[in-house]
Amino acid sequence: MPLPYPADLASLVLRTDFSDDSAWYALRRTIDAADETAATYVDDPRYAGVSVQALVGEDAAADEDEKITYVFLADARTMTDPAHPLLAVDLYDEPGRSFRVPAEWYFEISANLSIANMDFADFADSTDDTGTFRGC
Numbered sequence: 001m002p003l004p005y006p007a008d009l010a011s012l013v014l015r016t017d018f019s020d021d022s023a024w025y026a027l028r029r030t031i032d033a034a035d036e037t038a039a040t041y042v043d044d045p046r047y048a049g050v051s052v053q054a055l056v057g058e059d060a061a062a063d064e065d066e067k068i069t070y071v072f073l074a075d076a077r078t079m080t081d082p083a084h085p086l087l088a089v090d091l092y093d094e095p096g097r098s099f100r101v102p103a104e105w106y107f108e109i110s111a112n113l114s115i116a117n118m119d120f121a122d123f124a125d126s127t128d129d130t131g132t133f134r135g136c
């Protein structure tokens with residue numbers, strides 16, 4: 001199950017929970033409100049319940065030009081929490097390192113990562129005691 005490559009300067013938002021379509025569309029509306037080109041959405045049931053370790057393994061096995069450096073997962077917590085906190089996962093520097101980011105902060109992180117203005121660790125190191133990034 002290779003990971004799809006995101007569109008130019010867009011971050012990959014991978015749906016892993018398929019329990020609530022309305023929550024998925026609400027998440028997308030929140031992300032798109034900042035910039036409609038900021039995300040490449042993957043809504044494919046073959047990723048249902050996929051683990052972080054499986055994604056790390058898939059990316060490690062990919063050809064060099066098909067690797068991605070990070071991914072945002074829309075998992076069960078994303079779908080049930082009103083803030084829709086995505087799980088940001090590092091696939092490059094510290095594969096598997098993750099933190100939560102409410103959908104309202106997605107664009108800030110995505111934009112900075114996509115142009116390499118900041119590293120994944122810059123955001124991961126700025127989380128609160130729940131492991132959630134809430135802005136710098």
